[in-house]
Amino acid sequence: MRATGASVARAAALLRAGGVVAFPTETVYGLGALAFDPAAAARIFEIKGRPSFDPLIVHVLDDLMLAQVVAGVSPLARRLMDRFWPGALTLVLPKDPHLPALVTAGLATVAVRRPSHPVARALLEAAGAPIAAPSANPFGGLSPTRAEHVAAALGDRVDLILDAGPSELGLESTIVALEPEPALLRAGSIAVEEIEAEIGPLERRPDKAQPRAPGGLPVHYAPRTPLRVVDPHSVASEERSAAGVLLLQGDCEGYAAVRRLSESGDLREAAAGFFEALHALDALGLGRIDAQPMPEHGLGLAMMDRLARAAARR
Numbered sequence: 001m002r003a004t005g006a007s008v009a010r011a012a013a014l015l016r017a018g019g020v021v022a023f024p025t026e027t028v029y030g031l032g033a034l035a036f037d038p039a040a041a042a043r044i045f046e047i048k049g050r051p052s053f054d055p056l057i058v059h060v061l062d063d064l065m066l067a068q069v070v071a072g073v074s075p076l077a078r079r080l081m082d083r084f085w086p087g088a089l090t091l092v093l094p095k096d097p098h099l100p101a102l103v104t105a106g107l108a109t110v111a112v113r114r115p116s117h118p119v120a121r122a123l124l125e126a127a128g129a130p131i132a133a134p135s136a137n138p139f140g141g142l143s144p145t146r147a148e149h150v151a152a153a154l155g156d157r158v159d160l161i162l163d164a165g166p167s168e169l170g171l172e173s174t175i176v177a178l179e180p181e182p183a184l185l186r187a188g189s190i191a192v193e194e195i196e197a198e199i200g201p202l203e204r205r206p207d208k209a210q211p212r213a214p215g216g217l218p219v220h221y222a223p224r225t226p227l228r229v230v231d232p233h234s235v236a237s238e239e240r241s242a243a244g245v246l247l248l249q250g251d252c253e254g255y256a257a258v259r260r261l262s263e264s265g266d267l268r269e270a271a272a273g274f275f276e277a278l279h280a281l282d283a284l285g286l287g288r289i290d291a292q293p294m295p296e297h298g299l300g301l302a303m304m305d306r307l308a309r310a311a312a313r314r
């Protein structure tokens with residue numbers, strides 16, 4: 001349903017009645033329930049088919065809502081909030097004892113973010129309470145950057161889908177934990193270099209991040225079509241005709257379908273269309289998707305992370 005004042009009010013009423021609603025954010029679409037309603041949060045896990053050990057991100061409108069879900073905000077956390085909120089940074093902070101354990105999968109911490117998308121903010125305001133929301137896709141699948149992606153994968157199982165067109169950033173938020181020492185748990189829409197410019201080096205050992213962020217599971221973000229990361233120009237031409245190719249830029253002949261993320265190789269532009277391109281290639285039902293490796297800096301790091309996990313499904 002198109003996001004308007006009336007449909008946002010209706011979505012908020014559904015949330016307050018224990019419903020589960022999909023809504024747009026600047027990163028990807030989220031599948032939301034009130035964070036303080038454990039029964040509704042349980043429905044999120046059920047709808048996604050997500051193992052219940054995987055904690056949810058809690059979305060807040062302002063400091064008042066933040067104070068309801070966290071036990072405290074360190075000066076370092078405050079500094080990152082001042083710099084990056086509202087926006088695509090998720091911080092892992094000590095949780096308030098009243099926040100349901102289901103939301104944080106029993107952890108002593110909560111992942112929290114203040115979104116910038118006007119519809120997400122309007123929904124938080126109308127609901128008047130923090131909203132727990134993972135990305136609105138079946139567990140392990142491609143993240144949705146359009147309402148149509150949500151409708152196709154989960155449509156009949158959610159109470160309402162607010163449609164505000166394509167997500168502007170197109171990749172999930174960057175997740176940072178601050179204790180015991182600042183660490184990158186998931187590369188995302190804010191380049192790690194930008195965060196390090198603010199607070200210094202982040203620990204980034206993916207093996208260490210894994211138990212802490214199941215978005216860090218080796219197999220994740222995967223299309224149904226087998227995907228491999230390979231320089232498409234090195235693929236024999238007879239192997240190309242049954243496959244689709246995802247290119248950062250440039251061209252490659254002989255593939256059944258080609259998706260180019262940016263004419264100029266711009267990583268921000270590429271990230272914005274990244275999941276959309278994978279959804280489109282996946283929908284063609286080809287035998288394989290060949291994905292060109294991304295440069296491992298800036299937003300290329302987050303895209304390469306997603307591709308590596310998608311490839312691990314095979």
Ligand code: TXA
Pocket residue numbers: 025027028029030031054055056057090092104107109110111113133134135136171172173174175185212213214215216
């Ligand atoms: O951009 C985004 O972050 C989107 C939009 C909807 O906000 N949300 C999103 O949520 O990507 P989700 O659930 O798909 O990914 C959240 C990740 C998961 O990998 C989860 O394990 C991790 O955050 N996470 C949540 N709480 C955590 C915690 N307390 N400690 C460590 N990791 C946590």
Ligand code: MG
Pocket residue numbers: 134135143215
């Ligand atoms: Mg997700």
